[in-house]
């Protein structure tokens with residue numbers, strides 16, 4: 001191992017990492033990230049980073065503060081610029097009584113650190129800051145600049161990351177979502193929509209006088225079963241299969257009346273090669289064929305706001321559907337830098353893989369052509385669950401690989 005990298009790794013301390021991530025987890029950041037800003041800003045200033053805090057806008061929570069924090073560890077030159085991206089929001093705790101460990105009072109127990117956001121993804125964000133601190137404490141001056149972006153609004157559409165794209169001249173970005181320490185060059189996308197079936201109400205004793213929206217929705221759902229079989233055969237070598245899941249169904253309103261409306265909420269993940277546009281077009285085709293066969297079936301697609309989906313899909317603004325899948329080449333310098341970094345730190349190159357879940361990568365990769373990979377400690381299996389936890393050994397390894405990878409990419 002190169003002596004300078006060794007010196008930086010010597011600055012990474014397990015207890016300090018755990019303590020800092022506990023501070024991040026302790027602050028509840030559901031729907032607003034404002035309370036955690038002082039913790040992040042304070043750490044960045046202590047490291048000697050230039051800090052910028054600005055407000056972003058999340059149309060799902062228009063009255064909440066959604067601040068974004070950018071911390072720059074300035075190098076000798078203006079380029080290259082490497083971004084470390086971590087979101088500061090966490091998903092809500094629906095049933096606190098089901099947690100053995102209190103969600104916002106983190107505890108380290110053996111090799112596990114428990115708390116909401118430990119895996120998704122205050123763990124990854126904390127390690128990114130610890131990596132910047134280790135580089136600074138070792139007295140290493142980077143050639144390019146390292147920017148840590150603590151972004152809001154990932155769980156509700158990626159409004160924070162989207163706002164950062166034009167803030168810096170990013171040459172590459174690493175997103176710290178939990179990948180179990182795989183270096184993920186591919187990432188699936190996600191979109192949600194509603195199917196609305198409209199019928200005609202009638203007295204339940206004479207159902208033939210109406211059109212039952214629930215029965216018609218059954219036809220739609222049967223067609224989706226066949227479509228899902230087709231989706232199951234589409235497999236990406238890195239990010240796996242797509243998904244197409246009925247998550248909510250509502251229909252009818254009274255026991256003696258034929259239902260005149262039924263709505264189905266679908267969450268679907270696309271693999272690289274598919275897009276939101278291609279998924280919507282296929283679903284629209286399925287509905288079209290069903291309606292042609294059955295003139296009584298009236299179905300349409302609505303977006304998350306309940307607005308009719310129209311083609312071509314909007315490319316900007318609130319109505320733009322998000323998030324598309326992404327893929328970058330394994331030969332990209334940022335992938336190679338993280339691989340070499342992992343060899344230095346762990347004695348082996350980490351596997352290159354793909355994420356089945358979606359993250360903020362499309363704002364960088366698809367909108368702005370910025371090579372972006374996903375690499376972070378922890379497993380997605382622990383995200384969004386009761387007693388969320390992260391493996392502390394992975395935190396230490398991730399902090400080291402972030403530091404070594406940044407040094408390889410930026411030079412020193």
Ligand SMILES: [Zn+2]
Pocket residue numbers: 087120121154177
């Ligand atoms: Zn996440």
